[in-house]
Amino acid sequence: MSEPNSLKNAVVKEVGSQPSVQQKKHKTRWKDSRFRHLLSVLGPGVITGASDDDPSGIGTYSVAGAQFGYGTVWVSLVTYFLSAAVQEVCARIGLVTGHGLAAVIKHYFPRWLLYAVAFLLVAANTLNIGADIEAMAGSIHLVLPVVPTALAALLVVALTLALLVLMSYKTYSKYLKWVALVLFSYMIVAFLSHVDWELALKSLVLPAIKLEPAYITTLVAILGTTISPYMFFWQANMEVEEKIASSSITSTDPQMKRPRKLVLGRKAMNDMHIDINVGMFYSELIMFFIIVSTASTIFGAGAKNLGQLDLAGIAQVLRPLAGDAAYLLFTFGIVGIGLLAIPVLAGSAAYALSEMFGWEEGLYKKFHQAKGFYIAIILATLVGLGLVFIGVDPVAALYYSAVINGVVAVPLLVIIFMIGNNKKIMGDRISGKLSNTLLVITALLMGGAVAGLFLL
Numbered sequence: 001m002s003e004p005n006s007l008k009n010a011v012v013k014e015v016g017s018q019p020s021v022q023q024k025k026h027k028t029r030w031k032d033s034r035f036r037h038l039l040s041v042l043g044p045g046v047i048t049g050a051s052d053d054d055p056s057g058i059g060t061y062s063v064a065g066a067q068f069g070y071g072t073v074w075v076s077l078v079t080y081f082l083s084a085a086v087q088e089v090c091a092r093i094g095l096v097t098g099h100g101l102a103a104v105i106k107h108y109f110p111r112w113l114l115y116a117v118a119f120l121l122v123a124a125n126t127l128n129i130g131a132d133i134e135a136m137a138g139s140i141h142l143v144l145p146v147v148p149t150a151l152a153a154l155l156v157v158a159l160t161l162a163l164l165v166l167m168s169y170k171t172y173s174k175y176l177k178w179v180a181l182v183l184f185s186y187m188i189v190a191f192l193s194h195v196d197w198e199l200a201l202k203s204l205v206l207p208a209i210k211l212e213p214a215y216i217t218t219l220v221a222i223l224g225t226t227i228s229p230y231m232f233f234w235q236a237n238m239e240v241e242e243k244i245a246s247s248s249i250t251s252t253d254p255q256m257k258r259p260r261k262l263v264l265g266r267k268a269m270n271d272m273h274i275d276i277n278v279g280m281f282y283s284e285l286i287m288f289f290i291i292v293s294t295a296s297t298i299f300g301a302g303a304k305n306l307g308q309l310d311l312a313g314i315a316q317v318l319r320p321l322a323g324d325a326a327y328l329l330f331t332f333g334i335v336g337i338g339l340l341a342i343p344v345l346a347g348s349a350a351y352a353l354s355e356m357f358g359w360e361e362g363l364y365k366k367f368h369q370a371k372g373f374y375i376a377i378i379l380a381t382l383v384g385l386g387l388v389f390i391g392v393d394p395v396a397a398l399y400y401s402a403v404i405n406g407v408v409a410v411p412l413l414v415i416i417f418m419i420g421n422n423k424k425i426m427g428d429r430i431s432g433k434l435s436n437t438l439l440v441i442t443a444l445l446m447g448g449a450v451a452g453l454f455l456l
Contacts, residue, residue: 047344048087048235049279050180053286054341055135055334056128056401057225058186061287064218065294068210070196070203072222073291077204079226080284082445085438086413088276089420089431090232094239095272096429101236102355104419113415118352120408121229122380125349128230128401129342129384130392133157136338137388139331150389157385160342165367165374182336183286185329190289192329195296204288216452223446224406226287230348232412237351237361239272244364269429293330342381350376407450413443 053061064072090101097104105114137153147155163175209215347363350373354361359372367374417439420431431439 046180046275046279046282047238047340048231049281049283050183050337051234051341051344052083052226052228052231052283053183053186053290053337054128054225054345055132055338056341057287058290058334058337059131059135060218060221060225061290062294062298064222065291066298067218068215069295069299070200070292071208071210071215072218073200073203073288073295074205074207075219075222075226076284076288076291078445079223079287080280082438082442083227083231083283084277084280085435086227086416086442087231087235087280088273089416089435089439090235091239091272091276092269092426092429092431093416093419094236095243095268096426098240098243099236100240100351100355100361101233101416102352104236104425105415106356108419108422108425109415114356117229117408117412117415118356120404121233121352122349124401124404124408125230125345126380126383127387127392127404129345129381130387131384131401132338132342132345133384134388134392136335139334143328143331153385153388156338156342157381160339160346161378161381163339164343164347164363164377179336179340180282182333183282185333185336186286186289186293189329189333190293190296193293193296195292200288200292200295211452216449220406220446220449220452222287223449224401224404224409226283227409227442227446228405229408229412230345230405232416233352234344234348235276237348241362241364243268244362342384343377346377346380346384349380350374406446410443410447410450413439413446417443 064075093101093104099107102114102118105117133153133156134149136156137149140147140152140156141149144152167175351361353359353376354370354373357372360370361373362370365373417431417436419425420439421436423430
């Protein structure tokens with residue numbers, strides 16, 4: 001009799017040790033709620049990170065991989081930590097002050113400094129917009145030859161402006177977040193390109209720096225397109241937009257005559273950190289895959305000099321080396337991410353101008369509520385379109401706009417460092433030691449690269 005009882009007890013014990021259906025459901029709901037929370041947290045940081053891999057970035061990384069093979073892969077690892085640190089300070093400035101970067105500079109620094117920064121930002125962004133439009137139009141024509149390049153450019157601009165001007169901010173921000181997924185296409189391209197993964201990962205942690213003009217220029221271009229001034233302005237303003245949308249900011253004041261009223265707790269700061277780190281990690285991961293793709297194909301085949309090829313031309317060079325699937329995904333990524341990047345470029349320029357002149361601004365406002373802001377977006381985009389029709393070389397525009405951004409970023413990083421450590425502006429949310437250290441390293445690295453550009 002004892003054996004059946006012991007067997008029964010063992011069965012009961014075994015059954016009792018298994019999670020109940022109710023426990024499993026609770027665990028599933030908990031995981032689902034955490035995933036939903038993560039999705040709700042992702043916003044400005046992911047959008048900014050994805051826009052960082054715009055056609056200008058894709059072109060710069062492609063040139064880097066084609067010219068130097070795996071020699072610049074290490075930059076993708078270094079810039080993750082640096083760009084995340086810079087974007088975190090910009091986001092914190094927006095969250096704490098309730099204003100964009102230009103408004104803060106206007107209020108606490110000399111006017112001439114703001115004018116110089118805004119002018120350079122608008123000029124670099126407009127050049128970048130033109131290059132992005134041309135890259136997108138060329139890619140559309142390459143895949144659909146029946147669509148002329150000029151018509152494709154007009155369609156791209158019409159769609160972009162319609163989304164920006166007519167769509168509500170809530171819908172618009174969701175659209176931007178999901179468009180970022182098109183960058184996954186470059187991961188697939190890398191796996192279709194027969195990458196030497198052992199060499200790629202070795203090059204990631206062991207830098208192969210060359211003290212020669214072409215390498216230094218490429219390094220400045222990579223840093224310029226990765227740690228770009230437009231990202232600083234966009235990040236700060238998007239944090240403000242998010243808080244306005246959630247009613248955490250309850251007043252608006254484009255002149256910054258009084259501080260905006262914020263409801264800001266630890267959760268808001270933690271959510272911002274998650275958003276920034278995910279966005280920047282995603283951005284640098286895509287950079288890594290683009291560089292190794294062209295390193296294993298174009299560089300590997302001996303075609304190191306891309307000459308005057310545009311991005312569509314680079315895709316054509318890639319086609320026989322990696323196959324039709326890689327070629328189509330490469331061009332698809334250019335068009336898709338361009339639809340995200342152009343609004344960010346035009347929007348960051350419009351924010352800077354609006355805050356400089358004291359105009360009403362914000363994507364959450366209707367056109368009639370912020371005419372100057374929306375007109376600035378439209379003009380920046382149309383001037384960029386005009387560059388396409390006057391025959392500005394797309395490769396030169398893509399590449400050298402990145403170089404210009406690298407030069408302009410250095411003084412801006414110094415300003416951001418000063419703001420982040422100013423208790424009068426930031427209160428008890430000033431930058432910590434790690435943030436300051438990474439920001440100083442970023443400024444020194446970019447400053448050193450720019451100095452090397454002019455000295456070599």
